[in-house]
Amino acid sequence: MSGAQASFGTDALNGAKLAVEELNAGGGVLGHPVKLMVKDTQSRTDETEAVVAELTDSDKAAVLIGEIATDRSLVAAPLAQARGVPMITPASTSEKVTAVGDGIFRVCYTDAFQAGVMAKFARSIDVQKAAILSDASTPYSAGLAESFRKEFSALGGTIVAEESYRTGDKDFAAQLQAIKAQSPEIIFLPSYYAEAALIIQEARKQGIDAPFLGTDGWDSPEFLKVGGGAVDNSYFCSHFASETTSEAVKRFVGAYAAKFGNAPPPLAALTYDAVMLAADALKRAGSTDPAGLRQALAATADFPGVTGGITFDADRNPRKPGIVIRVDEGKFTYLETVDP
Ligand code: PHE
Numbered sequence: 001m002s003g004a005q006a007s008f009g010t011d012a013l014n015g016a017k018l019a020v021e022e023l024n025a026g027g028g029v030l031g032h033p034v035k036l037m038v039k040d041t042q043s044r045t046d047e048t049e050a051v052v053a054e055l056t057d058s059d060k061a062a063v064l065i066g067e068i069a070t071d072r073s074l075v076a077a078p079l080a081q082a083r084g085v086p087m088i089t090p091a092s093t094s095e096k097v098t099a100v101g102d103g104i105f106r107v108c109y110t111d112a113f114q115a116g117v118m119a120k121f122a123r124s125i126d127v128q129k130a131a132i133l134s135d136a137s138t139p140y141s142a143g144l145a146e147s148f149r150k151e152f153s154a155l156g157g158t159i160v161a162e163e164s165y166r167t168g169d170k171d172f173a174a175q176l177q178a179i180k181a182q183s184p185e186i187i188f189l190p191s192y193y194a195e196a197a198l199i200i201q202e203a204r205k206q207g208i209d210a211p212f213l214g215t216d217g218w219d220s221p222e223f224l225k226v227g228g229g230a231v232d233n234s235y236f237c238s239h240f241a242s243e244t245t246s247e248a249v250k251r252f253v254g255a256y257a258a259k260f261g262n263a264p265p266p267l268a269a270l271t272y273d274a275v276m277l278a279a280d281a282l283k284r285a286g287s288t289d290p291a292g293l294r295q296a297l298a299a300t301a302d303f304p305g306v307t308g309g310i311t312f313d314a315d316r317n318p319r320k321p322g323i324v325i326r327v328d329e330g331k332f333t334y335l336e337t338v339d340p
Helices: 006-025 045-058 070-083 111-124 139-154 173-180 193-205 221-231 247-260 266-285 290-298
Strands: 087-089 104-106 129-135 158-165 186-188 212-214 234-238 303-305 308-310 322-328 331-338
Touching (some): 006 247, 006 266, 045 070, 070 087, 087 266, 111 186, 111 212, 111 234, 129 173, 139 158, 139 186, 158 173, 173 193, 193 212, 266 290, 266 303
Parallel strands (some): 087 104, 129 158, 129 186
Antiparallel strands (some): 303 308, 322 331
């Protein structure tokens, strides 16, 4: 809820609060009220271990919901797995997270999928030459760069430049110059909102006007606030569009807006689904026994999430649609839904 990706945690917490409130209004789970215990990693990998230890060893959580960012989930997952406490990440997309063990689940799609959505999108608007600019110091960004390279090339496109930076860098001039020299038609920039907005601003100053293509890490109002007009004419892959027309989603959007005063951001929707799925699995398991809960989670089929149906494959990943969002005139606009 604080630090570099504070916006993600804040939305996620609101989604969890709404889910717990609704569960308890309906009598709780297995005859008990659900208690939400909240700890802040401060967007830091080096705080994550202490947070997991407190929630599991001291608070005796039956299930962990989190973390949001891949890099922190990669710290949390082995600790949760070793303690036998099932963990459901609402939003960590790297394949590596659920690969940690049979107790680690996710309710979102994976990075190979979202990189494929953006590669297909680029080819659908006739892009032949793409560049990639990624953060080599985070598994999230580095993994996405690799997946996009593969997918875009497999679809007949050419990667004409590939550059990287490291978290905390402030100067991207050299990388952007190298990219500009190859005249790509789009630039794939898998990173989080604050950094992405700064990089795109810098690119516009250097006279690069090719559209940028991004990933779910851009998905925060902060991207628009920091980026201003510079981030117009770009596209990214999201998890949730509150404009969808299904009755269940409309009900969720209405309940969220009534409680928090705004439409639910994707992280609120994903985390709402993660908590509701945990409750559903607890009911199916009949107790909080970790082994039973893990089995019930693994057996999840057609769970009706507000972000889409959830059925786990053998690697505890669901197949969910990707949503392409266009950034223009200072706002996010729904463009299309890409099914897996
Ligand atoms: N997918 C991102 C990660 O794995 C987290 C994220 C999800 C950010 C959804 C925004 C929205 O790090």
